[in-house]
Amino acid sequence: GENVEQHPSTLSVQEGDSAVIKCTYSDSASNYFPWYKQELGKRPQLIIDIRSNVGEKKDQRIAVTLNKTAKHFSLHITETQPEDSAVYFCAGLTGNQFYFGTGTSLTVIP
C-alpha cells in the first residue's frame, strides 16, 4: 500500500516569514493530494489540494507543488500569520483510500 511521509514534524517561523512542509509518497498510482489544517481539538479542514495532472496550485497565501517524478509534494505558506498556527496533514489518494502523513505542528511566532 501507499506510504506517505511528512517533514518536519514541528516548525516554528516568525510572523511574516514563509513556511514549507514536504511530503513524499511511495505509490506512483496516487493521483490526488489534499492538505488539511487541524486546529487544536477540532476536525481537519481541507485548505488546498492538487491532482496529479497539475504541477502547482495557488490560493492566496497558500500554494502546493507536486513533483510526480520524485514523488513528493509540498505546502507553501507565505506571509505567515499567528492564525496559521495549527497541525497540517498531507495525504495521498490511491484507489478508494487516503493515506495521511503524520502531521506538522506549525507555530507562527508574533
Add this chain to the structure above:
Amino acid sequence: SQTIHQWPATLVQPVGSPLSLECTVEGTSNPNLYWYRQAAGRGLQLLFYSVGIGQISSEVPQNLSASRPQDRQFILSSKKLLLSDSGFYLCAWGQGLRETQYFGPGTRLLVL
C-alpha cells in the same frame, strides 16, 4: 450543501464496556464513508471505509467493527472497549473515488 454529523461529541467509558458512535451525512447520496482514529498528538489512522450500504472494508485488525445500515449512516462499534481505544474518532465522507474527504466534528473517547 453537505453536512456531516457525529455524536456524541465526547464520551468517557470504562474498560470492557460497549461502544456505539454514529455518523450521518446530509445533502448527498451514495457517499464513500470513512472512520479514522487519531491518538493524541498523532496522525490519522484509517479504521474502516464503505463505498455502499452493507459494504465495509477494514484496514487494521482490532476489536472495533463498523456498519452501514443506511446510505448516509455509518456506525462504529465495539463489544468491549480497551484502554488503547481512547482517541479522537473522525468520520469523513467523499463523493466518488477521486474526490476530497470532508471530516465530521469528531468524537473524543476516553476509556478508563
